[in-house]
Amino acid sequence: MDIYFAGSIRGGRSxxxxxxxxxxxxxxxxxxLTEHVGQQDLETQEAALSDREIHDQDxxxxxxxxxxxAEVTVPSLGVGYELGRAVxxxxxxxxxxxxxxxxxxxxxxxxxxxxxxxxxxxxxSLDAIVTSFLEECR
Ligand code: 6K6
Numbered sequence: 368m369d370i371y372f373a374g375s376i377r378g379g380r381s382x383x384x385x386x387x388x389x390x391x392x393x394x395x396x397x398x399x400l401t402e403h404v405g406q407q408d409l410e411t412q413e414a415a416l417s418d419r420e421i422h423d424q425d426x427x428x429x430x431x432x433x434x435x436x437a438e439v440t441v442p443s444l445g446v447g448y449e450l451g452r453a454v455x456x457x458x459x460x461x462x463x464x465x466x467x468x469x470x471x472x473x474x475x476x477x478x479x480x481x482x483x484x485x486x487x488x489x490x491x492s493l494d495a496i497v498t499s500f501l502e503e504c505r
Contacts, residue, residue, distance in 0.1 A: 368396060368397030368398070368433045368434065368501065368504070368505065369397060369398050369400055369428075369431055369432045369433050369434075370393050370396065370397050370398065370399050370400065370432060370433065370434050370435075370436060370501075371399075371400050371401055371428055371429050371432035371434070371435045371436070371449070371453075371458075372386070372389065372390055372393055372399050372400075372401045372402075372404055372405070372435075372436050372437070372438075373401070373404065373435060373436070373437035373438075373443075373445075373446045373449045373450070374386040374389075374404045374405070374437065374438045374441075374443070374446065375438075375441040375442070375443035375445075375446060376404065376409065376443065376445060377443070377444075377445065378441055378442055378443030378444065378445065378446070379441045379443075381441060382438060382440060382441050383405060383406075383407055385438060385490060386404050386405040386438055387405035387406070388405075388490060388493075389405070389436065389438060389463070389493060389497070390402055390404070390405040392493060392494055392497050393436060393497065393501075396497070396498070396501045397433070397434075397501070400428040400431065400432060401425070401428060425449070426452065429449060429452055429453060429456070429458070430456065432453075432458060433458075433459075433504060434458065434459050434460070434461070434500075434501060434504045435449070435450070435453045435458050435459070435460040435461070436460075436461045436463065436497065436500070437449070437450060437460065437461070437462050437463065438463045438464075439462045439463065439464050439472060439473075439476060440463070440464055440465045440468060442470055442473070447473065447475070447476070450462065450476065450482060454479065454481045454482065459483070459500075459503070459504045460481075460482050460483065461482075461483045461484075461485060461496075461497070461500040462476055462482050462483065462484045462485070463485055463487060463493065463496065464476075464477075464484060464485070464486050464487075465486070465487060465488060466486050466488075467488070472484070483500060485500070
């Protein structure tokens with residue numbers, strides 16, 4: 368199973384270590400096409416790519432994916448855009464959100480019937496949430 372993981376980059380990198388942890392979990396279920404989202408040094412590594420190259424490459428991976436998992440606690444225009452494209456392409460998409468922070472989740476995500484939203488407090492619960500979602504995608 369090809370899995371597209373989405374997480375904030377220019378929206379803010381405060382959750383990057385959590386993204387790496389989720390990517391580790393996802394790797395137990397299939398191939399994660401976007402492991403770079405969890406890399407601390409992404410900006411320096413990919414600085415050679417133009418915005419168009421990043422956009423086109425990411426959309427090609429998203430098109431190929433069997434499932435999308437997004438961590439949406441840190442709001443990101445790019446993640447929102449990817450979720451919209453995933454819905455348009457009828458990809459199953461799971462949005463992971465930690466309530467209680469500075470910003471409430473967008474109504475466009477929580478209010479969508481075509482997105483699965485899972486709220487969690489403890490990252491230790493992510494394994495069960497992700498496993499249950501991906502089992503249903505198979
Ligand atoms: C070069 C310089 C700074 O950052 C880079 C590399 N940038 C990106 N590389 C790969 N994917 C990206 C990059 N920027 C955004 N994305 C995609 O959009 C990822 O798949 C993320 O899920 C999402 C993040 O969007 P923003 O708006 O938070 O950047």
